[in-house]
Amino acid sequence: MSQPPFRTRIKFCGMTRPGDVRLAGELGVDAVGFVFAARSRRRVDAAQAAAMVEALAPMVDAVALFMDNPAEEVREVIARVRPALLQFHGDEDEAFCRSFGLRYLKAVPMGGEASLDPLQLHARWPSAAGFLLDGHAPGEAGGGGVAFDWSKAPRGLIKPWFMAGGLTPDNVHDAVASTRPWGVDVASGIEAPDGVPGAKDGARMRRFVEEVRRADCG
């Protein structure tokens, strides 16, 4: 029996300009991410993110991304930005992640010597809506354009998982075709190499989406 058609979800992360958010919606992207991590060159404040949400097409999720931010700051962002989903990149435990009453993704570092035990992930964050497997090493910030060894991608993850780290319009077709993630997440790969941090490049955004869809048809 043939497989039902599958549409790989796409999240564009580290948005800093309303025009990029608008284009993401027009391209059919599923979610956009706003980074509130202190260590990020793409960091925005709640007022900037709230303004970008105004440019968001209906049915496109806003995701608020944190890395060991104080709970008070997370609560303030939720109140002002109204994200559909949270994403945690630091040492946040299960109790912290679920304490805000919103669905969340837990990011998992895949760089360095890290190896992934799907059962352990589920046991540590049973309330996670899904996981985001990122290319950076443990303790490092994401968003650096670093890919992980795709052969380490899990086979036994029951919850939806995103592939992240070092994806570009040139490699995302192969990434999707070889690992079949539930979704892909990209920041650097849709920015101009010499551009302002966070500012996305329209042609790269478009080509990234086209390449994911080409993999979905394969």
Ligand SMILES: O=C(O)c1ccccc1NCC(=O)[C@H](O)[C@H](O)COP(=O)(O)O
């Ligand atoms: O993007 C950041 O600046 C960032 C900073 C601190 C923690 C996480 C961060 N980004 C997380 C993401 O979801 C990125 O999209 C993901 O790491 C992929 O980034 P890239 O390799 O640049 O595509």
